[in-house]
Amino acid sequence: RKEVEQDPGPFNVPEGATVAFNCTYSNSASQSFFWYRQDCRKEPKLLMSVYSSGNEDGRFTAQLNRASQYISLLIRDSKLSDSATYLCVPSTWISGGYNKLIFGAGTRLAVHP
C-alpha cells in the first residue's frame, strides 16, 4: 500500500466550478500536513499548510481528519491559472532533526474556459 494515496485525475472542470481533492495517508505518526502545487515541468511550491481545525486561504480550503487519516483540498471559483498537479504531503518529525515529507503522486486539475 502506498504511504499517500491520491486520485491521479485528471479533473476537468469549467472556470468557476468548485472542485475537491482527497488524500489518505498511512502513517499515523504524521504530524504536519501540506498541499503543494506543481505546474507542468516545474518545481513543487507550497500551496498551503493543513491545520487540525481546518483552514482557508482565499478560494482554497483544507481539512484534516486525523482519525480517518484523510486530508482534503477544496477549490472554489476555479480559475484557468489553477490548472496544475496538487500534491498531498504529510510529514513526520524524525529524531536527528528533520521533517520527513512523503509526497503523493498528485492529482491533476485542468480548468477550461
Next chain:
Amino acid sequence: NAGVTQTPKFQVLKTGQSMTLQCAQDMNHEYMSWYRQDPGMGLRLIHYSVGAGITDQGEVPNGYNVSRSTTEDFPLRLLSAAPSQTSVYFCASSYSRRNSYNEQFFGPGTRLTVL
C-alpha cells in the same frame, strides 16, 4: 535572495559516466535534500542533510553520493550512471524546527537522461 538554485537544467549521460548535480541555497537553511521524480510517482527522497558535515540516506540512495561541506551547498554525485537513473532531480531546503510547519523550498530541477 536567489532561493534554491540547481545546475545544470538538462543533462544527457551515457551509461557508466559519472557527474555531479549542483545545488545551492542562500536562505541559511539547516536542512537540504535531494529528490527524484518519475512519471506517476511521488517525489522520492534520495539523500538529506541536517547541517554541514551531516548527511544520511533517504529511501532510494543506491547509486548516489552526497556531501555537505558548507551550509549553502549540497551536491549530488552519480557514481556510474544507469538508464534507471533517468529522472527529474529536485533539490530542496528548509529550516529544521521541531513541531513547526517547515516549508520546503525547491530548486527548478535537473532533467537527466541516461542512454
